[in-house]
Amino acid sequence: MKKFMKRLLVIVPLILLVLAIVFFFWAKASYEPTQEALEYLEESNESELTFGSQHADKGIIFYQGGKVEEEAYAYLAHQLAEEGYFVVIPRLTLNLAILDGDKASEMISKYDDVGRWYIGGHSLGGAVASSFAIEHPDKIQGLFFLAAYPIEDMSERSIPTLTIYGEDDGVAVLSDQKEKEELLSSSAEIHIIEGGNHANYGMYGEQKGDNPGSLTSDQQIKETVQTITTWIEE
Structure with missing residues (x-):
């Protein structure tokens, strides 16, 4: 029994280490921005990308899709x-x-001239953005x-909410999205983009498991904006 426990004490950390390494390399295999997306970059530093005036009355904090590099959303941010x-x-x-869900607090404190x-x-x-909004209702409009x-579940909360679906989304399938509508807040609005898919909210090319969609990323982003x-x- 003692030998087994000693082996276990050696094996478990090794397994955890291997899993951590696998996860790290899986996460590092990210979706990179297209050259077109990079053309819309404005201000960039080690902590964030920013677009527009820091003194605007209204600000938007945007969390990217999983394993998608921030710059892929430069066109969306530029248009906003x-x-x-x-x-x-x-x-x-x-x-x-999911690893940095509270990052928005840092941004709100840093750019304190923004009113809403x-x-x-x-x-x-x-x-993850929904989790932040639920935990910090006083900071988010x-x-x-x-x-x-x-x-x-946000159904008993009144925070203004907008949900945008792509009709041809192959990753977050429309039928699955519709089933989750009961989780939305009591003041939710829903918009479906005809011909929209999953990847075209950003500019990073095709995404595994997605459908082609009938819109370009430019068209889908403009309708989103x-x-x-x-x-x-409103």
Whole structure:
């Protein structure tokens, strides 16, 4: 028994180490931005990407999809900044929002000239953004999802919420998304992009498991921006 326990004490840490290494390299195999996306970068540092004026009345914090590099959403952020918003995309550990869910607090404190903040994200980023909004209702004026749904039940909460689905999404399938609508807040709005897929909220090429969709990323992002802007300004 003692020999078995000694072996176990050696084997378990080794297994955990191997799993950690596998996870690290899995996470590092990220989706990179296209050259077109890189053309829309504005201000960039080790902590975040920013777009628009830091003195804007309204700001948007955006969490990227899992394993997608922040720069892939530069066009989306640039277009939102063109509408008058200050947009921040925090740099998240291993491009996974789940590892840095409270990063928005840092951004809100850093850019304290912004009067009202909205938070949202794509796929995993949207789910994690919902967790932040639930935990910090005093800091957030609204929450939006791109191909995502809440990480927990929000049906008894009144936080303004916008959900955008892609009709041809092959990753967050529309039928699955519809089943999760019961988790949305009591003041939720829903918008379906005809011909939209999962990857085209950003500019990083095709995503494994996704459908082609009938829109370009430029077209899908423009409809997304228009929908978010209308929702914020209502």
